[in-house]
Amino acid sequence: MRAASFAVLATTAATLASATPTCAAPPTATVVVETAHGGAFNDRTNVTISVPVGPVYANGEALAAVSTLYLLGPDTVTCSPFKAQDGTVNGGLPFTVGHPSLLSTNSVVVGSLICTPLTLA
Numbered sequence: 001m002r003a004a005s006f007a008v009l010a011t012t013a014a015t016l017a018s019a020t021p022t023c024a025a026p027p028t029a030t031v032v033v034e035t036a037h038g039g040a041f042n043d044r045t046n047v048t049i050s051v052p053v054g055p056v057y058a059n060g061e062a063l064a065a066v067s068t069l070y071l072l073g074p075d076t077v078t079c080s081p082f083k084a085q086d087g088t089v090n091g092g093l094p095f096t097v098g099h100p101s102l103l104s105t106n107s108v109v110v111g112s113l114i115c116t117p118l119t120l121a
């Protein structure tokens with residue numbers, strides 16, 4: 001069972017690799033939006049979103065209530081929250097992999113996120 005699953009995964013990976021030999025897909029950052037509901041400390045939910053690296057990203061639904069922002073990957077980007085939907089008005093500290101940004105112990109509205117590469121390679 002495990003061997004069969006691994007074989008399928010390996011085949012899929014090989015197929016994907018051969019299908020995209022030189023041109024990688026547009027980079028996206030995987031961001032977890034943690035929402036705190038009311039006062040109970042353990043009353044929290046997580047939503048994972050994919051944020052394109054580069055442009056301003058607005059998502060009124062996912063970002064309507066944000067307590068903490070986590071970046072799961074890649075570790076080559078940094079993301080910043082903004083209060084306005086057009087990527088203006090600083091909304092909190094930037095966050096990177098392993099360094100989440102706590103915006104509020106309750107939840108606040110985030111207008112947009114901008115994720116940028118850490119290094120211009």
Ligand SMILES: *[C@@H]1O[C@H](CO)[C@@H](O)[C@H](O)[C@H]1NC(C)=O
Binds near residue numbers: 044045046
């Ligand atoms: C949400 O995800 C972050 C990062 O993976 C994790 O540290 C946190 O415990 C999660 N919170 C909940 C409520 O699952």
